[in-house]
Amino acid sequence: MPSLTSCEAKSRYNVIYVEDRAADFPVTRTILQKNSGATVIRIRNYKDVFSRPRQNTIFQKQNPSLILAVKTEPYLYPGPDVCQNFGFDAFYYSNFLLNCPFDCEYCYLGGMYNSAITVAFVNIEDFRSSILDASQKHERMLLALSYDTDLAAFDGVYSYTNEISGWLREMPSLSVEIRTKSANIGLIRNLPPSASLVFAFSLSPQSVIDRYERHTPGLESRIRAVEAAIDIGHPVRLCFDPVFTAAEFQADYDLFFETILHRIPAEKIRDVSYGFFRMNDSFFKRIAKNRPNSMLYLDEYEITDHVVSVRSDLRESVAARHLEKIFAHIPKERVFVL
Amino acid sequence: MLAFVIAIHREAERIIAHYRLNKDMRPHPFAIYRNESVCLIESGVGKLSAASASTYLLTLLDESREDILLINFGCCAASSTEFPIGHLSVAAKISDDDSHRDYYSDIARTLTAHISLSELVCVSTPFRGAVTSSDSICSENIMIYDMESSGFCHAASKFLQTHQYLCIKVVTDYGLSSNLDLGILDRALQISFPKFIALIEQLALCPYVSEVPAESALLPMLTEIADKLKLTHQMQRTLKLEVRKALLEKRSAQNVLSRHLHAAIVNPLERRVILNAIIDELRSEKPI
Numbered sequence: 001m002p003s004l005t006s007c008e009a010k011s012r013y014n015v016i017y018v019e020d021r022a023a024d025f026p027v028t029r030t031i032l033q034k035n036s037g038a039t040v041i042r043i044r045n046y047k048d049v050f051s052r053p054r055q056n057t058i059f060q061k062q063n064p065s066l067i068l069a070v071k072t073e074p075y076l077y078p079g080p081d082v083c084q085n086f087g088f089d090a091f092y093y094s095n096f097l098l099n100c101p102f103d104c105e106y107c108y109l110g111g112m113y114n115s116a117i118t119v120a121f122v123n124i125e126d127f128r129s130s131i132l133d134a135s136q137k138h139e140r141m142l143l144a145l146s147y148d149t150d151l152a153a154f155d156g157v158y159s160y161t162n163e164i165s166g167w168l169r170e171m172p173s174l175s176v177e178i179r180t181k182s183a184n185i186g187l188i189r190n191l192p193p194s195a196s197l198v199f200a201f202s203l204s205p206q207s208v209i210d211r212y213e214r215h216t217p218g219l220e221s222r223i224r225a226v227e228a229a230i231d232i233g234h235p236v237r238l239c240f241d242p243v244f245t246a247a248e249f250q251a252d253y254d255l256f257f258e259t260i261l262h263r264i265p266a267e268k269i270r271d272v273s274y275g276f277f278r279m280n281d282s283f284f285k286r287i288a289k290n291r292p293n294s295m296l297y298l299d300e301y302e303i304t305d306h307v308v309s310v311r312s313d314l315r316e317s318v319a320a321r322h323l324e325k326i327f328a329h330i331p332k333e334r335v336f337v338l
Numbered sequence: 339m340l341a342f343v344i345a346i347h348r349e350a351e352r353i354i355a356h357y358r359l360n361k362d363m364r365p366h367p368f369a370i371y372r373n374e375s376v377c378l379i380e381s382g383v384g385k386l387s388a389a390s391a392s393t394y395l396l397t398l399l400d401e402s403r404e405d406i407l408l409i410n411f412g413c414c415a416a417s418s419t420e421f422p423i424g425h426l427s428v429a430a431k432i433s434d435d436d437s438h439r440d441y442y443s444d445i446a447r448t449l450t451a452h453i454s455l456s457e458l459v460c461v462s463t464p465f466r467g468a469v470t471s472s473d474s475i476c477s478e479n480i481m482i483y484d485m486e487s488s489g490f491c492h493a494a495s496k497f498l499q500t501h502q503y504l505c506i507k508v509v510t511d512y513g514l515s516s517n518l519d520l521g522i523l524d525r526a527l528q529i530s531f532p533k534f535i536a537l538i539e540q541l542a543l544c545p546y547v548s549e550v551p552a553e554s555a556l557l558p559m560l561t562e563i564a565d566k567l568k569l570t571h572q573m574q575r576t577l578k579l580e581v582r583k584a585l586l587e588k589r590s591a592q593n594v595l596s597r598h599l600h601a602a603i604v605n606p607l608e609r610r611v612i613l614n615a616i617i618d619e620l621r622s623e624k625p626i
Contacts, residue, residue, distance in 0.1 A: 015430060015447035015455070039447070039455045041431050049442050052500055056444070059501045059546050063448050292551040298583045 012157060013066040015039045017049050017117075022068045027122035031068060031158050043067070050098070050115045057290060060116035061103045061214075066157070071095075071121035075130035079144060084273050084336045086237075088142035088175065092134060096121055096160045097149035102181060103214040105296055106242055109148060111283025118149075120158060128167055135171040144177045146200075152180035155187045162187075168196045179239060181213065183221035185228045193233035198270060200237035201226050203260060205252035208244055212296065219256075226264055235270045240326075241338070242277035245310050245318045246299075257325040266329040274319070274326065275338035278309040339399060340538070341408045342378040343392050345486050348523065349412045350380055352531050368394060385434070385460055385489030392493035404548055407445070407502055407541060410490040411534070413523060414458065414507035415465040415516075417481040421509045423522060424529030426537070427482055429458035429505040434488035436462055441491035444501035445541070452540055453533075457481050458505055460488035467513025482507055501546060506534060552585040553578055559595045563616075566602055567609050577613065580620050589623040 016038045022028050023042070032040065043049055046069035079091030098119040099109055110116070121127070135141050145151050151160050161178055168174060179200040188199065203226075204212075206219045217225075229236050238260070243253070277296075279287075281303055288297035301308045309315070319337065326335055344350040347369070353359070359371035359378055368391045369380040377399065381391030388410065399406060416425070428449050432441040446455055457479055465483035487505045494503035510526040511518050553560065560581065564574045584591040598616050603609045 014450040017442075039430065039450055041442075041455070041457065043431070043440070043442075048440055052442065052495075054495065054499045056499045056501050056546075056548065058549070059499075060444060062546070063444070063501075065447055290549075292549055293582065293586060295583070295586055298579060298586070 013038050013064060013118075015041060015065040017041050017043045017046070017065065017067040019043055019046050019067070019069045022070045022122045025068075025070070025122035027120070027124060027158055028068045031066075031120065031122075034157065035066075038066075045069075046119055050113070050117060050119055052114065055115045057110055057113075057116035064101070065117050067117055067119045068122050069119055070123045071126065073126075073130075075127045076134055076143075079142070080147075083144070083147065084275075084338055086142060086177075086271065086273075086336055088140050090134070090138035090141040091144075092141065093144040093147045094127060094131065095148050096124070096127065096145065096151065097154055100149045101153045102150055102216045104181075104216070105212040105214070105291065105294055106277055106279075108279045108283045108287075110290060111279070111286040112148070118154075120154070124160070124163055128163075131167065131174065132171055135174040139173055140175070141173050142175050142177065144179065146177070146179040150180050150182060152178055152184050152187055152199075153182040155182075155184055159187070161191060165191050165194065165197055168194050171196075177237065179237075181216045181222065183217035183225040185225055188225060188229045188232060188234065191234070193235075195235060198235045198237050199229045200239050200273070201229075202239045202241065203256075204240075205249060205256040207252045208249055212244075223260070223263060230264070230268045236268065237270055237273060238264070239273040240322070241273050241275035243275065243318065243322065244277055245314045250318070250321075253322060254325070257322060261325065261329040269330060269334070271334040271336060272326060272330055273336050273338070274323065276310045276315050276319075278307055281306045281308050284308045339402050339406045340376045340542070341395055341399065341406055342376075343381050343388060343395065343408065343410045343486075343490050344378060345381055345383050345388065345412050347380055348520075349527060350378055352527060353378060353411070356531075356535060366394070370395070370398075381486065381490075384485055385462070385487070385492075387489070388486035389489035389493040392490050393496075396493070396497040403497060406498060407504070408490075408494050408498060409503070409538070410487055410505045412484060412486060412507060413510040413526070414482040414484040415467070415511050415513045416509045417483070417512075419512060420480055421482070423509055423511070424526040425509040426453065426530040426533050427456040427458075427507050427509070428453050428537070429482070429487060429507065430455035431457045432487045432491050432505055433457065433459050434492075435459050437488075439488070439492075441488065441495060442500065443491075443504045444499075445504050445546075449537065449540065453537060456507070458487050458507060459483050461485060465513045467515035482509065483513070499548075504541075506537065508534075551578070551582055553581040553591070556581060556585075556592060556595060559592070559599065563595060563598055563601070566600075567612055568603065568606075569609065569613065573609075573613055577616065580617050584620040584623060588625040589620065590626055591620055591623070594619045594623055 013035055018040055046067045076092045076094050079085055079093055085091035175196050177198045177200050181202045203222055302311050354371050357376045359373050362370040362372055371378040379391045379395045381387045428446045430446045459481055461483055508526050508530040510523045581591040601612050
């Protein structure tokens with residue numbers, strides 16, 4: 001393990017907290033080797049750092065650090081109602097990581113956790129066993145792996161996607177979704193294409209990316225990543241989610257849908273997910289407090305069953321306009337609207 | 339505001355001289371030195387003293403708490419001579435040797451390009467020079483030991499966010515078994531001082547300030563209107579948010595508020611009517 005006194009060349013994370021029990025896992029060793037310049041701090045439990053009161057998540061996003069920890073059960077969670085199940089009879093999600101390398105203003109993670117520090121769980125064998133058990137109980141099971149993070153964006157630190165891709169042979173009923181905003185073409189090229197591993201690319205107009213999606217690749221880079229995935233033969237899902245209804249974005253959305261559906265061959269797209277900005281109300285309140293000057297959290301919304309969402313009349317009018325364009329290229333049965 | 343919590347005067351005197359701090363002559367339970375932007379309190383030795391002095395100082399500085407960077411500076415012992423006398427270190431992790439509670443400073447990790455980070459153990463009695471009796475503190479790293487840091491962190495963590503406090507320590511000995519001498523202590527403080535000041539300047543170069551709500555500059559007007567209209571807490575919040583929205587959309591909220599500064603009400607119904615009128619005006623104001 002590198003010495004604590006080391007302050008060599010900058011790595012992606014300049015401080016890595018390592019749980020005592022996580023120290024000997026191969027994933028830990030790999031990550032520490034890749035970040036040999038990082039200061040390593042041993043901790044008893046990841047929550048000692050992650051769950052401290054009075055953390056400033058915006059400061060932490062500007063100064064990222066990483067915790068390597070051992071996850072305890074459960075390793076799988078039932079898919080949430082606010083997310084698409086794409087017609088699968090069993091829908092789960094799992095967290096190899098907590099928090100995301102990106103910093104999207106609309107992301108619910110800012111309201112979900114006290115901390116913006118990324119936690120990487122290193123006991124991947126425990127995850128594998130649990131996923132295997134669950135997959136054997138269902139005929140068709142969907143597992144979403146990038147709900148509380150962006151797994152593909154973390155690939156430069158550790159390739160969980162590569163590990164998972166290797167498990168798919170022994171889990172024929174499993175379909176895995178890797179949802180990402182990254183444009184990591186290297187990862188896309190390195191993974192063998194599989195009908196069970198779906199790359200779900202989150203796409204937004206460049207004006208929305210500029211406004212809300214800090215540190216993420218631009219639209220053009222993401223489109224190139226989609227094209228690369230299609231060329232190689234990966235199943236590809238396009239996610240237009242979250243869609244924003246502010247009037248200033250509507251002309252951009254029109255151009256955006258035309259560009260995307262013109263450049264990406266519709267027959268090569270497995271399906272499309274479409275949804276508006278929505279969030280648990282307590283997460284919303286917490287983020288609004290941390291980002292007092294964000295217009296996103298000052299807008300008026302409706303709240304139904306503790307979910308904050310765009311007003312239904314606005315939702316209907318904007319969706320009608322967008323879906324008309326999408327349906328012109330992609331059959332309705334392949335478009336999942338939430 | 340830069341604020342220091344320091345155990346003894348000998349450790350503080352160079353900082354007092356560097357920032358030209360004047361002794362606050364008002365009666366305080368601790369010696370306090372200050373100028374317009376820097377404040378220093380001498381806590382006395384031990385974690386209880388550090389905790390009570392930190393609490394006292396933070397209570398004194400109550401109004402500007404969001405802008406405070408609180409630093410505990412002082413001497414420490416090192417577990418190995420690999421850290422020479424005068425070695426300056428920033429604590430990334432602070433462990434209380436009695437309670438086994440750990441504290442972590444978020445700002446420490448922004449300094450890795452400038453200084454090495456350490457694990458600091460806070461002990462109740464002077465470090466003897468052997469391996470600590472605590473078997474829960476396991477690290478392959480060189481440890482440093484002091485007698486104030488955990489009390490300081492405990493108090494600071496109650497008032498400040500985790501990026502607002504930091505422990506910076508100078509190695510002055512290797513425990514009771516080593517050569518303890520005031521001359522060595524002075525020399526260690528002297529050697530480390532230029533680096534310490536450079537570090538403080540580095541922190542001052544990129545201060546992190548939490549996002550201030552857009553309407554902050556108009557708070558006096560908002561308070562005056564709230565008092566005159568006897569607005570409820572919820573009404574005040576609604577008005578603040580409307581003003582914030584107007585300002586972020588480049589509409590002049592100040593003009594609207596000025597027009598209502600002299601409003602007065604006779605009954606609660608009028609209060610609601612005037613509040614709604616203000617909100618309507620804020621919304622219909624043209625962007626500048």
